[in-house]
Amino acid sequence: MTEPQTQPATQDATQPARQGEPLLSVRDMEKHFPVTKGLFQRQVGAVKAVDGISFDVYKGETLGLVGESGCGKSTTGRLVTRLLEPTGGQVMFEGRDITHMSQGRLRPLRRDMQMIFQDPYSSLNPRHTVGAIVGAPFRIQGVQTEHGVKKAVQDLLELVGLNPEHYNRYPHEFSGGQRQRIGIARTLALKPKLIIADEPVSALDVSIQAQVVNLLEDLQNELDLTYVVIAHDLSVVRHISDRVAVMYLGKIVEIADRKSLYATPMHPYTNALLSAVPVPDPRGRAGRERIRLTGDVPSPLNPPPACRFHTRCWKAQEICKKVEPPLAELASGHRVACHFPENAPGTPDVPAAGKDEPVTA
Amino acid sequence: MSPFLDVKDLKIHFPTDDGLVRSVDGVTFSLERGKTLGIVGESGSGKSVTSLGILGLHKGRGANISGEIWLDGEELVGASQEHVRGLRGKKMAMIFQDPLSAMHPFYTVGDQIIEAYRIHNKVSKAVAKKHAIDMLGRVGIPEPGRRVDSYPHEFSGGMRQRAMIAMALSCDPELLIADEPTTALDVTVQAQILDLMRDLQREFDSALIIITHDLGVVAELSDDILVMYGGKCIEYGSADDIFYRPEHPYTWGLLGSMPRLDREPTERLLPIKGSPPSLINVPPGCAFHPRCPYAERTGDKARTVAPALAETEGGHLVRCHMSPAERRALWENEIKPALETP
Numbered sequence: 062m063t064e065p066q067t068q069p070a071t072q073d074a075t076q077p078a079r080q081g082e083p084l085l086s087v088r089d090m091e092k093h094f095p096v097t098k099g100l101f102q103r104q105v106g107a108v109k110a111v112d113g114i115s116f117d118v119y120k121g122e123t124l125g126l127v128g129e130s131g132c133g134k135s136t137t138g139r140l141v142t143r144l145l146e147p148t149g150g151q152v153m154f155e156g157r158d159i160t161h162m163s164q165g166r167l168r169p170l171r172r173d174m175q176m177i178f179q180d181p182y183s184s185l186n187p188r189h190t191v192g193a194i195v196g197a198p199f200r201i202q203g204v205q206t207e208h209g210v211k212k213a214v215q216d217l218l219e220l221v222g223l224n225p226e227h228y229n230r231y232p233h234e235f236s237g238g239q240r241q242r243i244g245i246a247r248t249l250a251l252k253p254k255l256i257i258a259d260e261p262v263s264a265l266d267v268s269i270q271a272q273v274v275n276l277l278e279d280l281q282n283e284l285d286l287t288y289v290v291i292a293h294d295l296s297v298v299r300h301i302s303d304r305v306a307v308m309y310l311g312k313i314v315e316i317a318d319r320k321s322l323y324a325t326p327m328h329p330y331t332n333a334l335l336s337a338v339p340v341p342d343p344r345g346r347a348g349r350e351r352i353r354l355t356g357d358v359p360s361p362l363n364p365p366p367a368c369r370f371h372t373r374c375w376k377a378q379e380i381c382k383k384v385e386p387p388l389a390e391l392a393s394g395h396r397v398a399c400h401f402p403e404n405a406p407g408t409p410d411v412p413a414a415g416k417d418e419p420v421t422a
Numbered sequence: 423m424s425p426f427l428d429v430k431d432l433k434i435h436f437p438t439d440d441g442l443v444r445s446v447d448g449v450t451f452s453l454e455r456g457k458t459l460g461i462v463g464e465s466g467s468g469k470s471v472t473s474l475g476i477l478g479l480h481k482g483r484g485a486n487i488s489g490e491i492w493l494d495g496e497e498l499v500g501a502s503q504e505h506v507r508g509l510r511g512k513k514m515a516m517i518f519q520d521p522l523s524a525m526h527p528f529y530t531v532g533d534q535i536i537e538a539y540r541i542h543n544k545v546s547k548a549v550a551k552k553h554a555i556d557m558l559g560r561v562g563i564p565e566p567g568r569r570v571d572s573y574p575h576e577f578s579g580g581m582r583q584r585a586m587i588a589m590a591l592s593c594d595p596e597l598l599i600a601d602e603p604t605t606a607l608d609v610t611v612q613a614q615i616l617d618l619m620r621d622l623q624r625e626f627d628s629a630l631i632i633i634t635h636d637l638g639v640v641a642e643l644s645d646d647i648l649v650m651y652g653g654k655c656i657e658y659g660s661a662d663d664i665f666y667r668p669e670h671p672y673t674w675g676l677l678g679s680m681p682r683l684d685r686e687p688t689e690r691l692l693p694i695k696g697s698p699p700s701l702i703n704v705p706p707g708c709a710f711h712p713r714c715p716y717a718e719r720t721g722d723k724a725r726t727v728a729p730a731l732a733e734t735e736g737g738h739l740v741r742c743h744m745s746p747a748e749r750r751a752l753w754e755n756e757i758k759p760a761l762e763t764p
């Protein structure tokens with residue numbers, strides 16, 4: 062059997078086929094939001110929204126970040142783009158430590174890291190024309206354009222599949238999918254290297270979702286973009302990602318290339334998530350065995366000790382409540398934080414939870 | 423014998439300052455006790471208006487309603503508002519997408535179930551409370567005896583949805599309509615709620631209508647499926663008809679738009695071009711023609727003549743000018759292979 066490795070990895074082992082320096086590198090990143098009470102705002106606790114996560118993102122790849130509501134996906138996105146400042150750990154962008162960089166020094170870097178938001182309705186100013194919205198980054202960053210801002214904006218509109226003549230229209234004149242395209246055009250204005258897309262399609266209708274997913278893929282190929290895509294929809298994430306990280310209550314519990322993650326998920330939580338997805342195949346439903354998780358996700362204000370999943374895990378043993386499992390590489394490029402992983406190589410038919418010797422971490 | 427629920431050419435139009443909104447413009451289906459109908463469609467296609475229409479909630483609100491709704495031998499479109507109100511709760515009940523907006527924030531969950539139960543059952547408060555605790559237990563709320571005194575905001579999203587199901591089921595309705603009951607929930611909680619609805623339906627033998635935009639959710643529960651587009655039913659058939667031999671280009675588009683976990687990933691999704699129509703300005707002829715890749719095949723007719731909902735085989739209804747043979751050939755030779763090619 063494979064013993065989980067105990068030493069903390071200094072480098073992310075899940076490297077994609079492309080080698081080289083990671084564009085983004087996150088180590089033990091934390092964000093604890095203080096919880097205050099009363100007149101004097103006395104701190105009574107902390108929401109551990111992100112509680113020590115590490116991952117790398119390589120140039121040209123798409124990393125998917127999945128997990129249920131409140132697990133810390135959006136907070137992770139806001140931390141790596143430094144819309145929030147981490148309370149611990151380290152964020153490196155192109156080899157530079159930006160963890161606590163001042164807003165002034167961050168400003169030139171903001172061009173390189175952009176965020177796409179979930180809600181195409183509230184993320185666009187209703188009083189500004191499409192031209193003003195998409196052109197704003199040029200003005201804010203004082204960027205010179207070869208043929209003027211208007212031409213640059215019209216090129217961008219065309220790139221995302223909008224009519225360049227819509228330059229003078231207002232957001233309310235567009236459908237949800239078109240508004241998301243406007244948001245994407247704005248994001249692309251400054252030719253970013255890294256785009257963090259936070260639920261870019263979840264507010265859209267199914268037929269429009271597919272249009273935007275295809276657009277994101279086309280833009281990646283054309284402009285050599287690197288993506289971190291945050292989403293709760295596991296099918297969408299599989300479709301667009303090269304690698305996928307699964308979060309649960311502020312932690313990454315599993316990270317692997319997309320094929321291994323979906324074909325041989327190791328963390329019980331990943332297995333439960335995948336088996337919960339409704340399958341559009343009515344004949345298949347009778348034969349499907351579903352892992353029924355009981356209960357809801359616990360509050361990040363008071364996460365369960367050691368393995369945070371133990372309150373809902375059907376494989377949980379004593380050790381799970383006492384010793385936190387490290388995120389260990391159990392197969393090439395496939396890391397998982399669990400004492401009794403599923404599908405682990407070398408343990409094909411022995412249910413890991415059935416073993417009686419405790420695993421020491 | 424006539425079906426338990428029989429809806430014929432239902433139309434619900436709202437006169438507004440901007441013009442007439444044809445929210446529901448020709449919906450036909452029937453449903454037996456113990457069976458589940460899934461209604462799918464994108465936002466604004468008229469799903470919710472249809473369900474509220476069956477419950478009689480548009481009555482007296484300036485809506486123009488026509489067509490027929492037969493529930494257990496009684497016609498409801500022509501029935502009085504008071505009469506239909508009397509049927510709600512006991513005969514038919516509804517589960518909404520957002521339980522917070524459907525529950526009163528200042529009353530305990532228990533009080534709300536008790537009140538709903540006592541409208542139709544002349545029992546003491548104590549008896550009704552026992553029933554409420556029993557119902558909360560049945561839908562999987564832990565410690566129902568204690569939780570019955572909680573307020574809605576003290577519940578998590580999944581628990582609130584369970585509580586609303588308990589409330590809807592408290593009078594053992596014969597028809598239950600669930601409008602996007604899991605859309606706001608996480609996938610593991612969604613799976614719990616879908617399991618619960620399936621189990622309860624078997625136990626109560628009620629007729630269930632589940633409304634959603636998620637083809638996976640309808641596939642999990644439905645016996646029959648109705649696909650809506652622009653206020654109209656464009657395809658209606660058994661779950662097998664819709665998933666294994668769909669005939670409407672819009673249904674094909676929905677299937678092509680959806681990445682799925684049960685197959686090798688396709689290289690690209692196959693979206694539908696354009697966006698759904700506004701119901702004030704539904705395109706003339708076939709409402710789908712501006713987005714339909716096959717519109718040319720039906721020539722001028724696509725733009726000028728509204729296709730009728732016509733039977734293709736064994737209760738499978740399709741609203742499209744193409745001939746059934748032409749549609750089947752397209753599905754077999756073009757669409758299906760494209761959906762399955764990695």
Ligand SMILES: Nc1ncnc2c1ncn2[C@@H]1O[C@H](COP(=O)(O)OP(=O)(O)OP(=O)(O)O)[C@@H](O)[C@H]1O
Pocket residue numbers: 094095108109110111128129130131132133134135136137293361
């Ligand atoms: N500014 C804040 N102050 C206090 N708590 C916060 C703050 N922002 C986020 N949180 C909490 O941190 C946790 C993680 O939030 P986050 O928004 O990252 O979740 P998420 O994974 O993006 O969820 P969703 O899928 O619902 O968008 C949640 O419990 C949230 O309530």
Ligand SMILES: Nc1ncnc2c1ncn2[C@@H]1O[C@H](COP(=O)(O)OP(=O)(O)O)[C@@H](O)[C@H]1O
Pocket residue numbers: 436438443444445463464465466467468469470471472701
């Ligand atoms: N009371 C009303 N007055 C005018 N228009 C309405 C009313 N209720 C719904 N509509 C319109 O009817 C259409 C269908 O709405 P709905 O049934 O809620 O869609 P969905 O399929 O998303 O549930 C929408 O265009 C909506 O704006």
Ligand code: SF4
Pocket residue numbers: 328329330368369370371372374375376377378381386398399400401402
């Ligand atoms: S460590 Fe234990 S409780 Fe945690 S996921 Fe693994 S088996 Fe379950």
Ligand code: SF4
Pocket residue numbers: 670671672708709710711714715716717719720724729741742743744
């Ligand atoms: S009637 Fe014509 S336009 Fe409408 S769905 Fe059929 S082929 Fe397409």
Ligand SMILES: [Mg+2]
Pocket residue numbers: 134135136259
């Ligand atoms: Mg979020």
Ligand SMILES: [Mg+2]
Pocket residue numbers: 469470471601
């Ligand atoms: Mg609705």
